[in-house]
Amino acid sequence: MFENLSDKLQRSFKHLRGQGTISDENIGEALQEIRLALLESDVNLTVVDELVSHIRAKAMGTQVTTALSPSEQIVKIVHDELVNLLGKDTAKFKTASQPPSVILMAGLQGSGKTTTSGKLGQWLKKSGHRPMLVSVDVYRPAARQQLAIVAKSIGANIYEGDLKGETANSDLVLRLAREARREAANFGCDILIVDTAGRNQIDSTLMDEMAQLKKLLNPSEILFVADAMTGQDAVKSAKSFHDLLALTGVVLTKMDGDARGGAALSIRHVTGAPIKFLGTGEKPDAFEAFHPDRIVSRIMGMGDIATLLERAEEKLDRGKAEQFAKKALSGDGFSLDDFRDQLRQIKKMGSMKSILKMLPSVGPFAGMAQAAENVDEKQFGRVESIINSMTNKERQDHEIISGSRRKRIARGSGTTVQDVNNLLRQYAQMRKMFKTMGGGGGIKAQQRMMSQMQGKQRFGR
Template identity: 50%
Template structure:
């Protein structure tokens, strides 16, 4: 997410960071680059104009001209304005209502409402300890109800059956009655995708809302639609009185125009962003962390939180004890670490949150991909238990058998063994904790960077 915007903004800001003095000309040149970067990211024009005006006003004021490091002060202004445009702080779901709290999800066709419904159910259960029921009021899309039933089973939510012969209003009303009977804390109502120009379907959405009186109405939108996401959200808001927005498919959005436009255009907060198909690929939206990522400063705090959720603490402690005993680090341990990293979003997800990634050329980043990690797991799975524990026995004939079994080449096997050897050396340096200790060090880095990951040395 934000790859192109990060590259352009980082380039514009990089030339200013080390300057001891800024002129009106240098500020004007930098803001021209910022304007182009925002427009190329498909940010809505009114948002771009307001953003540039606010930065210019502050940049020409005393907080820059009187600063000992004016270039860095201007970078901070851009950071602050990005946060302002996206909403200052995270606004979570309001669950302070009599149970069951009804949350209705609406949006265009193909925006990802059904998968978002399941992801949100998982988030509410794990992060808030809520008993969640889900129901599909989509009687138009083939297999929509069956899809939600399958996803509900995966995330441990209560699924309320519905049928295409029923009316969406009856489905939602019946689900609310059943949620009360089963003492559910939250009822998530997944509605059919509709165009905002489709008066009949919009009237149906209004009728569903009138029937179940949702405490939250979330607009689910594909982030790759750019500024159109904000315009569509505004149209839905006029009909349904939205309480928030969920941006989906942000892992495929290299521009970021939707994230920078929605709040300003609609006045509605972005509450969650979805990145990927996995049930846990839904994150609360933090404007300060996103601003830090846009400016190439990473998002270490989210990375640490992801590690807290995803890393198997029992496995980590078992590995730590094993290494402390001097028992060594085996290929089985290596595989476990790879799988846990995959649960945290894979290599690409980790790189997106690490500071300085915006400065790494695309051709370098493209060489690091999650297909490589899956290939590594396949190679290790093709080994015998003895080979995983004692990799030194893996010679010519064994390498051929492993390569054939994993659908790879002998060169791939050699590469994995070399990477494993490097990991062994790293584990000796860590001494204990493996991935857990790495996350602790990243947490210390975040504290050094201050709130939102902004490096105080850049102020």
């Protein structure tokens, strides 16, 4: 989401490269570029003007260290100001002293509120909680059915209640919420997630109902779910809800999309409510806590190695990884079975596109973000199909795969002989590279092999 802003900021910093000192003239040009980059990324105008003003004051003030070049000084100042804008610390998640703690989900229709309720339930389960979900959207039966499906998919408790013959109104909403809280306590659930009704736009009926729910449930958290793709409209909606309900936090959904990212930079400043979670995909586990410093690192082109490592720690099998490394670096190399297993491990971490975008866009990783745009995710499925179409003997010894065998494998996997050849060639290169590294072939040999592999972001290239 932040790639465009990151690229524009990097260009703005170029104006100061080669300059001996920061002056009114060169800082003015750089700040104009920074301001334009933020506005084009849909950051709120008031936020942009305030941010640029702070950057100018610090750049021309005594805080600047002479140990850094002008461009490095501005990069550091912009980084620090963006962290201040988003909040220096990761927002804490509140719970009640007497369970169940109630989390009230607010938001407009289509923002992903129901899906987010399920993702939050999954996230809480991983943290050792026992959540129960309830939908109090009595106006749209499909909404309640959707939440029931979501709850089942993550193995969470759900309270549905008996609404047959009941008239859909605010009294029914309050009764359902009251029953759900009692049911959560009876079942030993320590958290109740309340998915509320959405609207196409904010109206008095919706707001009155939300205010009544807040008074009845005394929630520990009131989270506003905002679709990041809607930009400044999400900021305006969040402010309206915050003015009435005093939101405790915001969840930004669809952060894996191609929106300009301005909402993330504006929403905390405009509403005063911290961003607590990000929705990064459609799957239940595509949900993560919001870390301001990590988001700023992505914006500044520094990547997000911390989140990448956390994801690897959570998704990957450490034992299998160590076994693979030992085998790959030994003289025996590794088989196509091992190769397929590693592909499956990588897929657990998410799309290759999302992984590459977490790498820094500088140094040895320069160009990775751009390469991510060209990744063909379907190619990984084709590679796995090719390996699955081989016999056990072929997977253990690729050198026996003759021309006729390659034709058979291609037919069995629905690919071409060229696809099979490309896979086998790249597999052979990887075996050679690992053998060189494991056998102490020297830095130059390793660099030469890495150079051969560079740029091949997908199989078949």
